[in-house]
Amino acid sequence: MHTRPLGPDGPPIGPLALGCAGMSDHTARGDEADAIATIHTALAADVTLLDTADFYGMGHNEDLIRRALRDGAREKALLSLKFGGLRGPDGAFLGIEGRPAHVKNALAHSLRRLGTDHVDIYRPCRLSPDIPIEDTIGAISEMVRAGYVRHIGLSEVGPETIRRAHAVHPVCDVQIEYSLFSRGPETNGVLDTCRELGIGVTAYGVLAHGMLTGTYRQPAGGDPRARWLPRFRPGNLASNLTLVDRLRPLADARGISVAQLAIAWVIAQSRAPSTVVAVVGTRRPHRLAQALTAVDVPLTDADLRAIDEAVPAGAVAGSRYAAPLMALLDSERGSSQPSGQGTLPHHEDI
Template sequence: MQTRPLGTGGPQVPPLALGCAGMSDHTSPADEADAIATIHAALDAGVTLLDTADFYGMGHNEDLIRRALRTGGRERALLSVKFGGLRGPDGSFVGIEGRPAHVKNALAYSLRRLGTDHVDIYRSARLDPDTPVEDTIGAVSELVQAGYVRHIGLSEVGPETIRRAHAVHPICDVQVEYSLFSRDPEANGILATCRELGIGVTAYGILAHGLLSGSYRRPAGGDPRARWLPRFHPDNLATNLTLVERLRPLADARGISVAQLATAWVIARSRGCGTVVAVLGTRRPQRVAEALAAADVTLSDADLRTIDEAVPADAVAGTRYAAPLMTLLDSERGPNPAVGARS
């Protein structure tokens, strides 16, 4: 696949990345053979950027990736690793940690589980409200100087935090939820700030947790995800599925699926927003092939306008997470966030 730099000084990456979280979902574990086959299929196709976190499956995901890369795969893979999500024995999330000591301790364990001497991109999963971002990035910068980390990334942070972090050490990319159903990075200045500073964007949730797959079916008794994903709540779901159906004739006209159209839309945003990489979250090899076809779809400016008219940014019903989870997102706070600031 054709590659391009992720940010001004970042690694060369294809327009697609593989998100590995679902391979270690503690509520519905993936078949391990399928998961490893998916990683191999991605690497064989040139999808080299693998996204993981030390808290995915409480370390299981990193162990899984190590096994997948055991036979010569590490040289082909770029490992993007998140830290900072604290979990209890029952799998619940219990906090965010960004203190320098934790940063270094977390990386030590990640390197052991991944079976490598370095990670290519290291980032905090969320902004720690009790630790200045300068301290967190400073600790990762020390790990860069020591050779354990190649590049520094950010995740779900707003423009002011991006600028403060970038002033400490060049930032490679910002990971943020971005799709036809999640357009806030356009409105709140995240994309503009990244473009100005030469920072890439890795967009996750490109299919809106399955709503934009074009094949969503309501489970009998309701979707349990509605508790933390309001767009699946019955009050919002009908509206959102109607929006998805507006995309179907546009996809049919191109001989592709709704999911491929939604993926191609994310990839096409690089034209106006710098480098945008679409993170494909899957645990099935066949999905990799489908996404690769989406990367070959060329959408003109007229096509993008037609898609935007079919699914206006303000037409989606419901916030992307329930209120308690939204409070953890620095990316949703607007300008000049107080959290993580120096006193």
């Protein structure tokens, strides 16, 4: 698989990454044997970047990855690890923590659970509302100098925060939701800033939390995710599934699925020197194999125009997340903590 550097002096990476959240959290835990097989399938196909977080399953995801990377597989994997999402014993989301002491403490526990002496990319999961980004990135940079971290990333932050962080230490990549249904990075300055600075983009939610698979059907009684994902609320969902239907003839003409077309569209957004990587979340080997096909789907300028005409930017009904979660997103200019309990969205797409 063709690789390109992820950010200034970043690691070489292919166009796909594997999101591991769904192997441990938010939905029923998948069969661990399938999850480990999915990781092995990814590495065998040169999908080397594994995206995880210390709060996915409250440590379970890191432990699962450790078991998957036995017998020499760690040398091939690139571990991208988020921290800062605080959880209660009942799994409730309690807030964001970015203090320097927490950075180092969280990393120490993660290294133990992962069974490794370093992580390849370390990033705060969101911008802490009361800690300057310079303090958080400064603490991670100390861990870089000490050898515990190779590169620094960011997640769901806006242009000003990207520039401030990058001034402290080079940023490898910005992780942000980006798909045919979430075009915000094109208009909020995130993509332009990353391209200007040569910072990579790791795009999650590339299948719109399952809606862009082309196989999604509204369950009887409604989708329980509608509570925090407004696009799944009944009125919005009907409108959004109409948009998915517009993509079917474009996918059929190429002999691929809607999901593969949506992934190929994200990959096609790379603009030198900024690499865009599609983070595909799955816990099933055959689903990852389907996603891999998208890597070999070339989209011409005419193809991209046809896709834009089918799903214009701004046509999707409903905001990305419910208001309390939107308030956590510096990328959306949010700055306050949620007033109630919630959960952080993840990359379980297919």
